[in-house]
Amino acid sequence: MDKNVDISLSVNGQEVSRRVPARTNLVDFVRYELELTGSHVGCEHGVCGACTIRVNGAIVRGCLMLAAQADGATVETIEGVSESSEISDLQAAFHERNALQCGFCTPGFLLTAQELLSQNPSPSRDEIREFISGNYCRCTGYQAIVDAIERVAGERRQAAE
Amino acid sequence: MKNVKPAPFAYVRAQTLDQVFDLLEQHGDDARILAGGQSLMATLNMRLSAPDVLIDINHIDGLSGIEESNGKIRIGALTRHNEVAASPIIAEQAPLIAKAMPHIAHQAIRNRGTFGGSIAFADPAAELPAVSRAVGAEFILQGRGGTRTVAANDFFLGLFETAREPNEILVAAEIPVIPANEKTAFNELARRHGDYAIIGLAAQGGVDGGAFSNMRLSFFGAGDRPIMAEAANTALEGKSYSDATVADAQAALDADLDPMDDLNGPPEMKMHLARVITARVLAELAR
Numbered sequence: 139m140d141k142n143v144d145i146s147l148s149v150n151g152q153e154v155s156r157r158v159p160a161r162t163n164l165v166d167f168v169r170y171e172l173e174l175t176g177s178h179v180g181c182e183h184g185v186c187g188a189c190t191i192r193v194n195g196a197i198v199r200g201c202l203m204l205a206a207q208a209d210g211a212t213v214e215t216i217e218g219v220s221e222s223s224e225i226s227d228l229q230a231a232f233h234e235r236n237a238l239q240c241g242f243c244t245p246g247f248l249l250t251a252q253e254l255l256s257q258n259p260s261p262s263r264d265e266i267r268e269f270i271s272g273n274y275c276r277c278t279g280y281q282a283i284v285d286a287i288e289r290v291a292g293e294r295r296q297a298a299e
Numbered sequence: 300m301k302n303v304k305p306a307p308f309a310y311v312r313a314q315t316l317d318q319v320f321d322l323l324e325q326h327g328d329d330a331r332i333l334a335g336g337q338s339l340m341a342t343l344n345m346r347l348s349a350p351d352v353l354i355d356i357n358h359i360d361g362l363s364g365i366e367e368s369n370g371k372i373r374i375g376a377l378t379r380h381n382e383v384a385a386s387p388i389i390a391e392q393a394p395l396i397a398k399a400m401p402h403i404a405h406q407a408i409r410n411r412g413t414f415g416g417s418i419a420f421a422d423p424a425a426e427l428p429a430v431s432r433a434v435g436a437e438f439i440l441q442g443r444g445g446t447r448t449v450a451a452n453d454f455f456l457g458l459f460e461t462a463r464e465p466n467e468i469l470v471a472a473e474i475p476v477i478p479a480n481e482k483t484a485f486n487e488l489a490r491r492h493g494d495y496a497i498i499g500l501a502a503q504g505g506v507d508g509g510a511f512s513n514m515r516l517s518f519f520g521a522g523d524r525p526i527m528a529e530a531a532n533t534a535l536e537g538k539s540y541s542d543a544t545v546a547d548a549q550a551a552l553d554a555d556l557d558p559m560d561d562l563n564g565p566p567e568m569k570m571h572l573a574r575v576i577t578a579r580v581l582a583e584l585a586r
């Protein structure tokens with residue numbers, strides 16, 4: 139049987155078509171085939187959250203999904219949501235609050251935080267911690283990340299009023 | 300392409316169950332069914348599993364959704380964890396499942412992982428296999444010739460081993476609506492919220508006028524499969540909640556559990572933790 143697959147999908151608003159080995163993970167596809175290297179590869183078995191990517195509007199582990207499974211899907215990476223300014227307030231808050239040091243985990247945290255705030259505009263600090271529990275950060279100790287997300291939640295609520 | 304991790308395999312996006320049966324008959328044990336992939340993909344990445352063919356069932360109609368009729372809740376095998384977590388039917392009619400959902404991995408994994416996948420994969424440290432025993436679930440297995448029903452109590456045969464035949468697919472779970480006299484409790488210990496449990500306990504049963512009846516204490520992370528604590532259940536029958544009742548149930552666990560050494564610690568530690576969460580769960584049931 140053929141161990142390659144033809145796929146066509148939308149990535150950050152652009153249609154792409156490729157022929158890839160069936161065993162290619164989605165995150166390796168966007169990094170090595172599309173050269174979108176903002177999604178990072180950490181543990182490669184679903185524990186660390188560095189590879190978080192949005193597929194059809196919901197965050198997934200890029201290492202636990204095949205590129206073949208994204209055929210026909212709408213995929214958004216950190217590059218896409220950065221360019222569209224969708225998360226510019228989160229990015230500014232992470233920067234100002236020192237919610238990153240080495241930055242390796244940051245794209246995953248930003249996409250996760252964005253999904254949290256889209257579902258729950260006023261999360262408690264405990265709810266923030268629970269929602270980001272699938273993302274590892276080895277630098278910050280999380281406190282500053284929770285602060286930054288909490289601040290953006292407040293800013294967005296104010297802006298909505 | 301650089302940086303591929305799994306061993307090479309072919310990938311088929313199945314459109315019908317007949318296509319799945321064809322492939323299962325053709326490839327036998329060399330084929331694996333890909334549902335949410337949240338456990339399977341990790342084992343492929345680590346090359347713990349190296350199938351020739353992956354059969355992606357995500358695009359087969361009719362395998363997803365939650366509905367209630369005639370006192371039973373049917374959960375389609377492809378229903379994502381986050382759909383189960385958000386379901387008012389589950390919250391009201393199968394509260395033990397609702398209590399377990401927040402402990403199952405993390406948001407990004409719950410967006411993709413499926414109810415049926417967790418059952419069919421049968422990880423002994425996963426929540427849903429143990430929960431399915433406590434609630435008295437039945438599983439619907441479909442093959443070329445039709446469907447058959449297997450009780451959760453008869454489904455889990457060993458480490459990642461189930462009563463599903465190689466030419467069958469799990470299509471749904473059926474959960475009895477919780478009887479009016481029954482209560483539920485859930486507790487697990489994990490190093491990080493959402494990680495696989497060191498040990499955990501799902502419980503459902505009668506609490507009539509303060510006395511326990513027909514209690515089902517179902518452990519996960521305590522052996523090679525989800526384990527029903529029969530001796531502890533018997534010890535609780537007809538008893539009211541008290542320190543002595545808790546102690547009796549805890550003592551009975553020696554007959555129920557024989558945990559293995561694992562990365563979390565030695566069997567003695569797991570037995571200690573089993574007693575700790577038993578006390579917590581009984582207190583929750585008695586509230």
